[in-house]
Amino acid sequence: MEQWETVFSGLTSAAVKVSPDGKLFRQKSHSMPEYKTVYISKQFDLNRLKRFVVVDTETTGIDCDSERIVQLSAMRFENGKAKEYWDTYVNPGKRIRPEAARVNGITQEMVKDAPRLEEVTESFLEFLKDDPLVGYNIKFDLSFLWCSGIDLITDQEIYDAMLSAYGVFPKRDPRLKDRKLTTVADYYRIDFPAHNSLGDVYATGVVLVKAAEGITGSGLGEEPKDLRPLHEKRGIDAVREELKEFEQKSYAEMVDYLLKKYGPAEADYFTDSVSWIKNRNISRTREGLYCHHIDEDVIPTLSDPEIAGAHPFRHQKKDRLLYCNLLEHLLLHVRIGRDRFWKNHESLDDPSLFAEFITHGVAQISKDLNDMYQNECGGSGWRDRCYAEIEPFYEDYVQLQKNFQTYLLEHYEQPEYPITPEAGNAVIDENDNLWTVVKCTSKSAYLRCGKDQIRVPLTKFLKSDLSVEEAIEEVRRILSETGEGRNEAVYEDIEVQSGSVSEEC
Numbered sequence: 001m002e003q004w005e006t007v008f009s010g011l012t013s014a015a016v017k018v019s020p021d022g023k024l025f026r027q028k029s030h031s032m033p034e035y036k037t038v039y040i041s042k043q044f045d046l047n048r049l050k051r052f053v054v055v056d057t058e059t060t061g062i063d064c065d066s067e068r069i070v071q072l073s074a075m076r077f078e079n080g081k082a083k084e085y086w087d088t089y090v091n092p093g094k095r096i097r098p099e100a101a102r103v104n105g106i107t108q109e110m111v112k113d114a115p116r117l118e119e120v121t122e123s124f125l126e127f128l129k130d131d132p133l134v135g136y137n138i139k140f141d142l143s144f145l146w147c148s149g150i151d152l153i154t155d156q157e158i159y160d161a162m163l164s165a166y167g168v169f170p171k172r173d174p175r176l177k178d179r180k181l182t183t184v185a186d187y188y189r190i191d192f193p194a195h196n197s198l199g200d201v202y203a204t205g206v207v208l209v210k211a212a213e214g215i216t217g218s219g220l221g222e223e224p225k226d227l228r229p230l231h232e233k234r235g236i237d238a239v240r241e242e243l244k245e246f247e248q249k250s251y252a253e254m255v256d257y258l259l260k261k262y263g264p265a266e267a268d269y270f271t272d273s274v275s276w277i278k279n280r281n282i283s284r285t286r287e288g289l290y291c292h293h294i295d296e297d298v299i300p301t302l303s304d305p306e307i308a309g310a311h312p313f314r315h316q317k318k319d320r321l322l323y324c325n326l327l328e329h330l331l332l333h334v335r336i337g338r339d340r341f342w343k344n345h346e347s348l349d350d351p352s353l354f355a356e357f358i359t360h361g362v363a364q365i366s367k368d369l370n371d372m373y374q375n376e377c378g379g380s381g382w383r384d385r386c387y388a389e390i391e392p393f394y395e396d397y398v399q400l401q402k403n404f405q406t407y408l409l410e411h412y413e414q415p416e417y418p419i420t421p422e423a424g425n426a427v428i429d430e431n432d433n434l435w436t437v438v439k440c441t442s443k444s445a446y447l448r449c450g451k452d453q454i455r456v457p458l459t460k461f462l463k464s465d466l467s468v469e470e471a472i473e474e475v476r477r478i479l480s481e482t483g484e485g486r487n488e489a490v491y492e493d494i495e496v497q498s499g500s501v502s503e504e505c
Contacts, residue, residue, distance in 0.1 A: 004191045007202065011075075012084035016115075017123035024118040024149030029064050032146040035153045037138070037160045040167065040215050042286050043381060048157065049212055049220060051078050052132040054205045055152070056197040057141045058104040061097045064143040068092030069117055070106050073197035074127055077134075077205045080213075080220030086127040087198045089114035104195045117148055124150075132157040136181045136204040161208040168214040168280055181207070214281050227287060229388045230325075236392050243327060243396060247403070251297055251335045258322045262289060265321035269293065269303070273313045278303075282321065285382035288389030289323040297336045300361065325389040326369055327397060333361030334404050362404070369397055 038048075054075045061067035073087040089106070091114045101107055133152060135141045138160045145152055165184050169176055176187060182194045185203045188210050193199035213219050231239045249257060267281035269291065282291050293302035295315045301307050302315055314320065324332060372387040373394050390397070 022118040054201040075201040262323040
């Protein structure tokens with residue numbers, strides 16, 4: 001935490017020029033024009049904040065129509081750092097309310113020889129130039145300036161650091177009991193003299209920088225990241241070879257490889273020890289990357305709050321996280337299943353653990369991949385970025401799935417690969433069409449490929465002593481042998497329904 005005295009000593013002080021002939025004409029607050037503050041999203045271009053000016057006021061009270069400004073400050077930030085400031089006390093021409101003096105510490109004695117607001121307005125506006133304006137609950141300051149006769153609602157961008165900060169903060173974090181600047185600054189460990197407009201403009205600027213960096217995942221002082229997909233930067237063939245090599249690595253080797261490739265996480269997965277609120281600062285979906293828990297090789301589904309909360313919080317710490325694209329994420333979970341349960345599942349006390357370590361992770365990721373490759377991403381910007389990373393590798397994905405299914409058949413005499421509504425297991429026919437099992441009952445199974453749905457009555461197959469998995473395999477065989485299109489019945493015991501998947505699934 002950088003001390004305020006150290007920061008202040010490194011700042012340049014802009015001259016406060018006094019113009020005795022300056023004039024201002026007061027206005028009523030209800031006549032102030034409407035304005036919009038800039039919303040900072042994950043796709044926000046941080047270059048827009050390479051340079052900005054923070055403004056803040058201290059006043060004789062809170063009613064802008066009747067009260068007056070007693071201190072006016074501005075501070076310019078460049079590349080995320082405070083550079084220079086403009087600051088002056090102002091003679092309000094009226095008594096300072098005791099309750100206001102108790103808050104800001106400004107007394108009548110301190111302002112009696114200060115210039116009037118109209119005498120420093122020209123100097124103030126000259127310092128602001130046309131840089132974007134920033135404030136903390138900036139409506140308060142803009143209202144007081146407007147009523148004093150200073151209109152800052154012009155063409156430049158306006159940012160509210162309070163709104164930006166609370167757009168990134170976890171809403172239930174006990175450290176954020178209110179929206180006060182002092183509370184948020186304490187959260188970010190910012191040292192400053194509170195309730196003094198010069199200290200407040202510094203803290204406000206730092207809060208905006210940290211909030212913007214937290215939301216976008218980039219730093220203001222950094223060069224903009226090259227967000228092109230890796231296959232565009234390195235070539236499809238090179239990335240495809242890396243994927244094949246990655247598939248052959250052990251889990252420990254995969255973890256080491258990905259940590260070197262993408263770098264470590266900078267925040268814990270959840271914001272608190274009860275593992276309830278996901279930390280937005282971990283997201284790198286703007287780069288097309290997912291976050292993976294390293295310890296999922298011993299505890300499945302650590303991203304689920306209920307499961308995570310039942311285990312030590314150390315599994316959620318930033319040193320136990322890594323990043324990967326969706327195909328790498330699939331292979332991580334495939335490898336977890338293969339390493340953890342190599343020819344060993346029959347000795348498990350609870351056979352359902354096989355499903356937890358193999359089926360759940362692999363099937364859920366497969367479902368996401370199926371949706372993406374079938375253009376069912378839902379138009380979400382972050383999903384589009386994740387899809388862009390893997391778009392050229394559909395055939396490789398199909399081959400990865402086939403490799404895994406072959407492995408299961410070769411190494412598990414009676415593989416527990418349950419078909420459940422939650423699993424969404426990827427089923428691949430001989431033509432490499434992806435069929436997802438979306439529901440399975442004692443009488444029927446429902447498979448989906450794109451917008452086509454197949455209902456498979458299982459009674460006939462099960463009567464012949466076939467398991468559910470074998471029945472599904474028989475259906476796949478029939479589908480592949482007929483070569484018929486998806487939108488017509490290809491067997492007397494298979495019904496095909498075109499269009500959207502029905503609600504019963």
